[in-house]
Amino acid sequence: MFKTASHWNTKAIDQEKAACRRASWSPLKTPTIDELVLIADLLGFSQESLSITAARGLLCCATSLEGHRSFVVSDSHKLSAVAYRLDGQPWEQTNRISRILPGSLKKWPIGITETTYFPAIAITETGIDLLCALHLIWCASREQTIAPIALLSRMPISEQALQSFCNKHICLFQHADTPEEIGNHWSDQLREAGALAVEQYSFDELMNPDGSSVQTLHDFVRIDAEVWEAHYDAIESAFLFGPAPVVSVAPAPFEPQPFSSTATIKKETASGGPF
Numbered sequence: 001m002f003k004t005a006s007h008w009n010t011k012a013i014d015q016e017k018a019a020c021r022r023a024s025w026s027p028l029k030t031p032t033i034d035e036l037v038l039i040a041d042l043l044g045f046s047q048e049s050l051s052i053t054a055a056r057g058l059l060c061c062a063t064s065l066e067g068h069r070s071f072v073v074s075d076s077h078k079l080s081a082v083a084y085r086l087d088g089q090p091w092e093q094t095n096r097i098s099r100i101l102p103g104s105l106k107k108w109p110i111g112i113t114e115t116t117y118f119p120a121i122a123i124t125e126t127g128i129d130l131l132c133a134l135h136l137i138w139c140a141s142r143e144q145t146i147a148p149i150a151l152l153s154r155m156p157i158s159e160q161a162l163q164s165f166c167n168k169h170i171c172l173f174q175h176a177d178t179p180e181e182i183g184n185h186w187s188d189q190l191r192e193a194g195a196l197a198v199e200q201y202s203f204d205e206l207m208n209p210d211g212s213s214v215q216t217l218h219d220f221v222r223i224d225a226e227v228w229e230a231h232y233d234a235i236e237s238a239f240l241f242g243p244a245p246v247v248s249v250a251p252a253p254f255e256p257q258p259f260s261s262t263a264t265i266k267k268e269t270a271s272g273g274p275f
Contacts (some may be wrong), residue, residue: 017103018103018104018105019103020103021102021103022078022079022101022102022103022104023103025062025078025081025101025102025103026062026063026064026065027062028060028061028062028072028074028078028081029060029061029062030054030060030061031050031054031059031060031061031071032061035061035069035071035086036050036051036054038086039059039071039086039131042086042088043128043131043132043218044221044222045131045132045135045221046135046138046139048138049131049134049135049137049138049139049143050131050134050135052134052138052143053130053131053134056111056114056147057074057075057076057114058073058074058075058110058111058114058130058134058148059071059072059073059131060072060073060074061086062083064083064085066092068085068086068087068091069085069086069087070083070084070085070086070099071083071084071086072084072101072127073110073127073128073130073131073150074101074110075110075111075112075113075114076113076114077108077113079104079105079108080100080101080104080105080106080108080110080152081100081101081104081110082098082099082100082101082104082110082126082127082150082152083098083099083101084097084098084099084127084128085097097128098126098127098128100152104152105158106152106153106155107153107155107156107157107158107161108158108160108161109123109149109150109151109157109158109161110127110130110149110150110151110152111130111147111148111149111150112149112161112164113164114147115147115149115164115168116164118145118146118147118168119145119167119168119169119242119243120142120145120146120147120168120169120170120171120241120242120243121146121147121148121149121165121168121169121170121171122137122146122147122148122149122170122171122173122239123148123149123150123151123170123171123172123173123174123186124148124149124150124151124173124217125150125151125152125154125173125174125175125178125216126150126152126216127150127152128216128218129150129173129216129217129218130148130149130150132216132217132218132220132221133148133173133217133239134148135221136217136220136221136238136239137239139239140238140239140240141245142239142240142242142245144245145242145243145244145245146239146241146242151186154178154179154182156185156186156189157186157189157190162189162190162192162193163193163194165190165193165194165195166193166194166195167194167195167196168195168196169195169196169197169241169242169243170190170195170197170198170199171198171199171200171201171238171239171241171242172186172187172198172199172200172201173201173217173238174186174200175215175216176203176204176213176214176215176216177215183200187200197241197242199241201238203215203216203219203220205231206219206220206223206227206231206235207223207227208222208223209222209223209224220235220238223235
């Protein structure tokens with residue numbers, strides 16, 4: 001069945017509305033050194049990996065309309081973004097830790113443009129898992145070859161982004177509760193786009209310190225030594241996919257803003273639009 005003119009008009013109007021909502025976001029700024037320290041302490045990730053993430057433009061900070069200083073995972077296109085409060089508390093409106101900014105294109109893989117010069121891509125779900133992936137990539141000394149991206153929904157990957165997966169080695173780190181058919185559909189999309197190899201990493205049999213099963217990459221990074229030793233090979237090889245590092249891919253130099261105290265950060269007021 002052919003799509004009518006009204007269908008395309010409606011789609012164009014929706015895209016325009018989304019763009020207007022994105023234009024209303026509070027300004028996304030490069031994190032200060034102080035903010036990187038706060039994020040590292042909050043999440044348990046290395047400051048070095050967070051500095052790399054910020055240098056690539058995937059990690060920013062902003063102040064919400066409610067006055068909450070937050071860290072935001074986005075990319076150079078700013079088509080999609082997800083925010084987390086620096087105090088670690090959930091957002092009042094949803095009682096959730098994450099907040100997808102208004103107008104975000106949920107099919108758009110955050111960070112995909114930044115993968116251009118990397119032969120391998122780690123696909124994650126959620127912004128926290130993207131940061132976690134780069135921490136683990138840094139731990140494995142693969143920051144020269146593997147770039148992380150994040151999918152913020154379980155919808156098909158945007159067709160406009162698929163060409164960026166051509167000739168790449170890819171590993172999907174989907175959440176344990178993501179239906180198998182969704183992971184398989186993503187894998188099919190990637191293979192059809194020309195990916196050289198597509199793997200799906202499994203968290204099966206991995207346990208959290210409290211006895212619950214590992215569901216996400218953020219769980220994965222916090223497993224205890226006993227579980228690590230029991231599944232040593234599977235864990236240690238998680239971020240060794242794709243070609244071994246040969247030539248350094250130097251990120252843009254990271255230039256943090258002047259040092260500010262935590263108290264100063266918390267006193268900053270919101271500027272820009274409603275996020």
